[in-house]
Amino acid sequence: MTEQEIYADLSKKFGDKVIEFMEEGTLNPTVVVDAAAIAKIVTYLKDDERFQFDSLMNLAGHDGDVEADLSVIYHLVSTELKHYITLKVFTSRVEPKVASVAVIYRTANWHEREAFDLYGINFEGHPDLKRILLEDDWEGYPLRKDYVPAEFYRGMRIEKVK
């Protein structure tokens, strides 16, 4: 199935929860969906006979611009039917909230923790959402475009270039 066909099916099934189909300016044709509905959509794509998206290749947080919203990108693959789809959700910078897919794909558990760690995106329904790379007492989310490094961490100097 092509991405275009999958998009057509999804928008018929989920209506306004499927926001747009992006083809220009992206590496893979991408379906932008609602952040709260991502878990339902992914479950549908996984369980439906025609899609059989049995594997989540990648889940990544993304921050493109200080003014813009944060986003999360999902790369799904069907090892059975050999087709791919890329999903994307946008969430506000002030209160980033996305439905977790960690119980649907176990791969997503650590990926979502990474996105939480570095971008501060809250995945609702995640079984164990805590920092994965940085220490628990770290302040801020370093991969955000507006992140300003602290001067000290536990008394150790984080030097800034003048």
Add this chain to the structure above:
Amino acid sequence: MGALNHKFNENILITSLDKLLNWSRSGSEWYFQFGLACCAIEMMSAAAARHDLERFGAMPRSSPRQADVMIVAGTVTLKMATRVKRLYEQMAEPKYVISMGSCANSGGPYWQHGYHVLKGVDQIIPVDIYIPGCPPRPEALIEGLLHLQKKMREEPVLAKKED
């Protein structure tokens, strides 16, 4: 040695105790077996058959209690820095530190944007030998260890320190 064979009744060496101790210490630089990044690959290479660190009595120990030298081989992240400091404190005196590679020396390529990297391991523990390189070749590590041997041999252990 042929001319000297069987010319002595007993084997007697005369030296100062300091020299004897330092000779034995410098000939057994047991280093703490841990690596932090790609420098550790060079360290492993230095320890393996081709470069063979054991020629110099240097061998890896898995416990800080048994190690004399800590080779900080790689990027010291702030998260790891707290662990490095604790491991250093667990080593028994006399202890030495070799800072291997640009990252451990100064933060290396993480100097500008490394929000998570300690800019030089000497900020948390005293360093005896710095080895430049990214990563340094095994030969450079060997030279560092030989410099450390030299440093050990010149240290007073029992004798009074000259002011």
